[in-house]
Ligand SMILES: [Zn+2]
Ligand SMILES: [Zn+2]
């Protein structure tokens with residue numbers, strides 16, 4: 001190919017990032033041929049290495065095309081160029097990968113079936129017609145099937161399947177879409193599905209997927225093995241079937257996710273804006289929160305008392321084949337008992353789910369690592385992750401600078417772990433609430449697995465300060481590495497800073513339900529001056545009793561009484577309030593006694609508990625069946641129009657404290673004057689927004705800090721998030737909120753890791 005008159009040079013190009021298992025080498029091969037360049041490309045431990053020979057201007061053209069034309073799943077982190085000796089190559093070749101000592105390669109997440117594969121699967125003349133495991137280099141499973149790296153078939157759960165001659169020919173052909181697609185398979189050589197009853201016996205069916213569709217249409221509950229684990233599927237139009245699923249799964253009211261075949265079908269039961277359409281059809285295919293269309297079309301039991309549905313499009317070929325049987329929507333909820341991790345193994349699923357599912361649609365492609373569906377919503381102009389898992393993990397958060405290797409153990413609820421390496425922070429998939437042995441096992445397994453496939457040996461372990469968290473206890477029990485305890489709300493703020501590559505100090509608003517404070521009280525409505533190395537608590541909500549401790553989280557009426565006690569003392573029985581009419585007086589007196597005497601009533605400055613208390617006082621919610629339910633319903637009933645705010649009074653104590661009693665008094669006045677919940681709820685939200693935006697202005701005057709970071713579970717509340725962003729921006733603040741990782745405790749491990757990295761590096765804080 002070399003032209004005799006032009007000067008031929010050679011260049012070595014190392015590309016780092018997510019460039020393996022995503023069709024990158026065939027792309028390089030085709031790009032090199034397009035530019036008439038000779039050379040070779042190979043996988044390396046860091047990514048891919050390219051040797052190019054040809055005229056300079058052609059190499060330049062190649063380099064300029066590289067980032068522009070890269071495959072959809074590839075992510076280029078860096079490109080390094082070096083001059084090399086000309087070898088006199090005549091063509092371009094792809095060299096096979098080998099094992100490497102170091103493992104800095106990035107692994108791609110599991111993504112939805114691509115359009116090409118979908119077309120083939122529904123093409124009667126294609127050899128993979130109707131094959132539920134069709135995939136190519138642009139789509140299919142990755143993270144959940146990898147046991148070790150480099151990412152090659154023997155190191156994946158595809159290793160038992162020997163490719164047939166036709167599949168192998170595709171696999172070896174650089175021009176083919178399936179060139180080096182490790183999960184490549186067809187019905188002759190690849191995995192297959194089978195249907196079982198709940199005793200584990202095979203159910204004979206010519207087409208197990210068609211039979212499954214029929215069973216679901218008859219109201220049966222079918223456990224279906226998917227990409228990252230089992231789903232429990234039931235017809236979302238069949239209320240009694242959905243209720244039966246709820247009873248069997250012990251899930252009272254928490255909304256159930258549904259799957260639909262296409263956007264047009266979704267539009268018949270939910271409102272869809274362009275942003276939501278883009279999220280639904282993205283390769284990650286998360287569950288997207290969508291406002292319900294009224295009257296509700298899906299069964300009431302799908303999302304009772306909620307204004308939203310959690311909806312996803314089909315994302316595996318198997319889902320597409322199933323949804324092709326005329327469904328509007330099928331409930332697809334995690335295949336687990338309440339609070340336990342999602343089941344992934346066929347036998348394990350049959351054992352654990354036999355009391356819930358009537359049938360099991362299983363397959364014989366193993367899942368090495370479970371990964372739940374991700375949950376997102378669009379709010380304040382951005383994608384907000386509520387649960388970051390399948391489709392997003394293990395794409396790292398890219399950091400502003402190199403950090404030491406740290407393992408961060410996350411929170412107790414919505415646990416994730418985080419491992420850091422260089423400029424990358426890997427936040428794991430959603431592990432869940434560490435409240436049982438199964439979840440704890442999954443936590444340990446995820447740590448081991450990620451350490452192996454990322455080849456990270458941590459120098460230190462970061463954990464929460466709460467001594468009772470299982471994740472903290474595990475960290476402390478390791479005994480080998482230094483353990484760094486990170487304050488919960490500091491970790492929240494730093495996680496958001498890390499996402500935006502911010503160097504402190506910043507003003508951090510850290511709002512959530514519960515986090516251990518160094519004063520041993522429960523924090524959760526915190527204003528911190530923070531950098532990566534430390535923080536100073538400058539303000540919080542005035543601490544309020546939580547009568548009964550954890551019981552007050554499940555029973556917001558207790559928080560209602562506690563806030564009324566703050567505002568009025570014990571003299572509350574002449575107030576005309578729904579909460580008091582509905583509460584047994586003798587029982588309430590016991591609670592008031594506990595508050596007054598401080599018996600089993602820890603103090604909390606939590607904003608989450610204030611939302612609970614207000615929801616209880618206005619008569620919206622006495623008890624909850626899942627975390628955050630009261631606050632969520634309070635947000636949902638709020639009026640679209642502003643109606644003013646309640647008085648905001650700050651007291652100077654150990655730190656500045658918001659007088660919650662003062663505005664609870666005004667709220668009670670409104671209720672007694674007959675103001676409906678949609679107005680009082682809106683006024684309450686606007687009061688919180690005004691109070692903290694005003695406080696930020698005061699802090700700016702004193703400190704000159706102009707950047708405000710919003711983090712913590714309360715920022716899943718779109719009204720609060722949008723309101724604070726808008727008001728702060730009109731006051732000319734730079735405002736930062738989460739969009740790569742969740743604002744809730746699912747993002748905590750990232751902040752812990754960065755705080756610990758800073759401690760290991762011996763950095764000192766500017767703010768404490
Ligand atoms: Zn494909
Ligand atoms: Zn085959």
Ligand SMILES: [Zn+2]
Pocket residue numbers: 488492512513514515712713744745
């Ligand atoms: Zn938190």
